[in-house]
Amino acid sequence: MKIEPFKVEEWMNAYETQAVYNIAETCVESISLDELLELCGEERGAFLDALAGRRLTYGDIVGAPAYLQGICGLYRTIGPQQVISTHGAAGANHLLLYSLVEPGDRVISVLPTYQQLYSIPASFGAEVRLLRLRRENGYLPDPDELRRLAADGAKVICINNPNNPTGALMPKALLEEVVEIARGAGAYLLCDEVYRGLNQQEPYTESVADLYEKGISVSSMSKVFSMAGVRLGWLATRDEAALRACLSHRDYNMISCGMLDEQIAALALAHRDKVLARNIALVRRNLDLLTRWIGQNPHFSFVRPQAGTTALVEYDFDLPSVEFCKGLFRQTGAFVTPGACFEMEHCFRMGYACGTTVLEQGLEKLAAYAGGL
Structure with a gap:
């Protein structure tokens, strides 16, 4: 390949x-x-003793319960059984596209964005259509152009909110319009949300996993939580078919994430505020x-x-x-x-x-x- x-x-x-x-x-x-423990008000000796005392097994295959529960706190409608732990958001994006996209499928992706979202499906033989983000539109997707690209259907529409590299943030009304376009095309809506929560102003940023039954949110502990070193991410969706496909493919390339990493991440998520x-x-x-x-x-x-x-x-x-x-x-x-x-x-x-x-x-x-x- x-x-x-x-x-x-x-x-x-x-x-x-x-x-x-x-x-x-x-x-x-x-x-x-050390900084995390101090910030969270966690007693250092007790936490490190508990960490050091664990046997280094595979741990929880689909993700430690406390870690999954912490992730659910970032969404309105997602439960632990609708989250899959991965090796970073990069691992989540790869797993999703590997699990969902086949040769000949149509995939639409915004550009500029993280290259995974268009190069991975192209490598699988998908027909990739690019939705270019323009400065005159504040680097927000043009819904009319997306509607035209998706008029004859699509398997996956890939967006990135907030956007990398521009920092553009889609308001809820625009995100809902994108959802309706994806629904009309019968497409999964994959949203790379690794910067979600770092807003310059207060309003809550909605997730596609909450707005759309076939919406798939990808995020990680790296960007927003300052913990790239734990190499943890996740995907969250209410779509059972996508979850089954991802879990089946996941068995082939990762089995589980690191149990010690998930324990540290669970602490940060428990004190996410x-x-x-x-x-x-x-x-x-x-x-x-x-x-x-x-x-x-x-x-x-x-x-x-x-x-x-x-x-x-x-x-x-x-x-x-x-x-x-x-x-x-x-x-x-x-x-x-x-x-x-x-x-x-x-x-x-x-x-x-x-x-x-x-x-x-x-x-x-x-x-x-x-x-x-």
Whole structure:
């Protein structure tokens, strides 16, 4: 089976560990286990003793009950039996597409987005139709265009809310319109929701798993909960056929997730309000900083993100994005992701949820680099 190179991951793999100012990172600043225990008010010795005393078996095959129950708290209608634990959101997306898509099926995906959502189905022989997100629409999907793409049916429609890399957030009315289009096409609606909950303003973001009987939500502990190191994600859906297919395919490639990882994740989910308060405060403070910087540096512009941790920043230099980002990295140690990784040019993706000092220093280097072009 042939598949396109995963551009964003290959870029991160090649340069991230050498970065001095990593403003490409998309997770909210990572948290240590000690910090998590303190934040949650958990007694350190008792928790670590319980962790160390466990026998290292497979544990709960479909997911530890406390972990699954914690995930359910992120939805309105989902029960533990409607959640499947996976190795990160990447594992969930792969499992879903591997389980649902066959050669000749029609899959519709937004672009730009995480490349899994269109390259994996294409590798399975699906007919992939792209719904391009445009700046003039605030990088929100055009429902009329989606309706046209889905007019003759679709197996899966893939969206990303909040969007990576733009930070666009679909309001409930638009999300409901997308649901009706998916329902009319008889399609599953797969929504990568890994940034859901990190809003710049207060309103709750609905999940497709709650809005649609064939809606499938994918998320993880990595971005919103600052715990990429536990390598845990999940999919949530009320569709029994999709659950059966995913569980059957899951037996072939993962069996279960790590029992110690799920115990740590269950603690964070049980105290999600405290973890989210920490992380929402950071992304709001840092986005305000980035917005001021954009206003002071006329070579750069963006559509201000409404949620998530990433921004798509455009520039007016006559340089391809890979060349721009490599030059920035080599001259200053500041690291961002080229727009070419998302099939776009004269722009780059920036992650603004790192430590505030790192963001300030990285933006300073970016301004100095731009001044020399």
